[in-house]
Amino acid sequence: MKRLDRESRHRVALTLNGREANGWAEPRMLLSDFLRHELGATGTHVGCEHGVCGACTVRLDGAPVRACLTLAVQADGRRVDTVEGLASNGELNDLQKAFRRHHALQCGFCTAGILMSLDAWLESNPAPDEGEVRALLSGHLCRCTGYTGIVAAALDAAEARRREDGP
Amino acid sequence: MKPALFDYLRPDDEEEVLEALAEAGDDARLLAGGQTLMPMLNMRLVEPAVLIDISRLPGRAEIEDNGNFIEVGETVTQASLESWPTLAERTPLLAQALPLLGHVQTRSRGTVCGSIAFADPSAELPLCLATLGGEVVLRSRSGTRTLPAAEFQTGMLSTACREDEMVAAVRFPTAEPGAGYAFTEFARRHGDFAVVAIAAIARANGIRIGVGGVAEQPVVRDWPLLAGSALDDALNALAWSLDAADDVHASARYRRELVRRLGKQTVAAALEARL
Structure with a gap:
């Protein structure tokens, strides 16, 4: 049985966006704080810290999860993907480009979480309709856009991916 | 925070x-x-x-079909039950309720047994378990015991689980031949806790209805095959019997109205779903 003392800081090593990363965490440290304060990955934003707003959504072993409802020590030895991993060589990925095209963000605070949710969800739901995208977005709060641009960007990116994968 | x-x-x-x-x-x-x-x-x-x-406890993330019931182990997530290939056929009530439970991003981690153990009066899974007449398997160092749902949940956020016990599994009865199942809820936003949730089972000779979100725990009633004004009267009596209270989400009167209206819709949907 693994036992981690409450007052001590413990080594947490994980794979962040494909690279080995490690830092120190008390048992009570949230994954959201570990990513930002220990690993300097500040792309993941922290909103409500009780799982409602969705801003801190990251992928843990591929699944979209709330980083604020996950302990850093629980992510030890696992794969974590954050918004920093979406672009490659300084170029935004297709989903990010669709967000820009459709004005799917304004202040951008909620955007990282929404991108990570969609990134995971579109893999298993390649042909969503508007209602399904809106149901997925119910797990995120955006106070700027009214969601219209986000829905359009998600549908656009999904369609473009289908065309690419098609015959 | x-x-x-x-x-x-x-x-x-x-x-x-x-x-x-x-x-x-x-x-x-x-x-x-x-x-x-x-x-x-x-x-x-x-x-x-x-x-x-216990989130990574080995061997406990299994869903087993035991014929009369499916047994869900303590680390099975709501997402993995939702994507269990024969869910809609084996437990249609759960197939309807799970998409309403939280969000994709919380079902990916939230467990079935955890929701049962927490016993929130508005939660979907305790309502399904109560309406289906399922069981909870409790384990401690002194042994294993199995309680019917109605004996497990003792009130708002309270259960018969002792301090030294864990919810080791939950058993949901599988679909009865010829029966119809329906689940509906009203929430302010998709994924929020239900203001009122209704589960209904329609059999050849009767209706079972379960109500969540109003009383301190799910309330289940068995009725003969009521229709028309007899069904309206029964739903009205049920709505009044729940001791609805005003809170920030809805007034007691509004909750009673939801029980009457959603109740009628859900019973109709269950009757429709009978084979």
Whole structure:
């Protein structure tokens, strides 16, 4: 049985966006704080810290999860993907480009979480309709856009991916 | 908004979990999916001295079809039950209820047993379990016992689970031949806790209805095959019997109206779904 003392800081090593990363965490440290304060990955934003707003959504072993409802020590030895991993060589990925095209963000605070949710969800739901995208977005709060641009960007990116994968 | 200090234990098997529970007693909390416990820790509504992480307990993430019921192990997430290939055929009520439970991003971690153990009066899974007449398997160092849903949940957020026990599995009865199942709820936003949730089973000779979100725990009634004004009267009597209260989400009167209207829709949907 693994036992981690409450007052001590413990080594947490994980794979962040494909690279080995490690830092120190008390048992009570949230994954959201570990990513930002220990690993300097500040792309993941922290909103409500009780799982409602969705801003801190990251992928843990591929699944979209709330980083604020996950302990850093629980992510030890696992794969974590954050918004920093979406672009490659300084170029935004297709989903990010669709967000820009459709004005799917304004202040951008909620955007990282929404991108990570969609990134995971579109893999298993390649042909969503508007209602399904809106149901997925119910797990995120955006106070700027009214969601219209986000829905359009998600549908656009999904369609473009289908065309690419098609015959 | 950060948890208070706690020691973190990650047992390698169930035996170690039960040992740690027996040792720590009510100073300990089990961490499974954490989708309810973590917010409570963050808000310091609970400050356990010891957190026992069972989320990666080996061999306990299994869904077994035992013919009369499906048994869901303690670390099975709501998402994995939702995507279980024969869910819609074996337990149609769960197939309808699970998409309404939280969000994709919380079902990925939240567990089925955790939701049952937490016993929120508005939660979908305890309502399904109560309406289907399922069972809860409790385990401690002194042994295993199985309780019917109605004996397990004793009130709002309270259950018959002892401090040294864990919810080891939940058993949902499988679909009866010829019966129809329906689940509906009203929430302010998709994924929020239900203001009122209704589960209904229509059989050849009667209707069973379960109501969540109003009383302190799910309330289940068995009726003959009522229709028309007899069904309206029964729903009205049921709505009044729940002692609805006003709160920030809805007035008592509004809740009673929801029980009457959603009740009627859900019973109709269950009758429609009969084979």
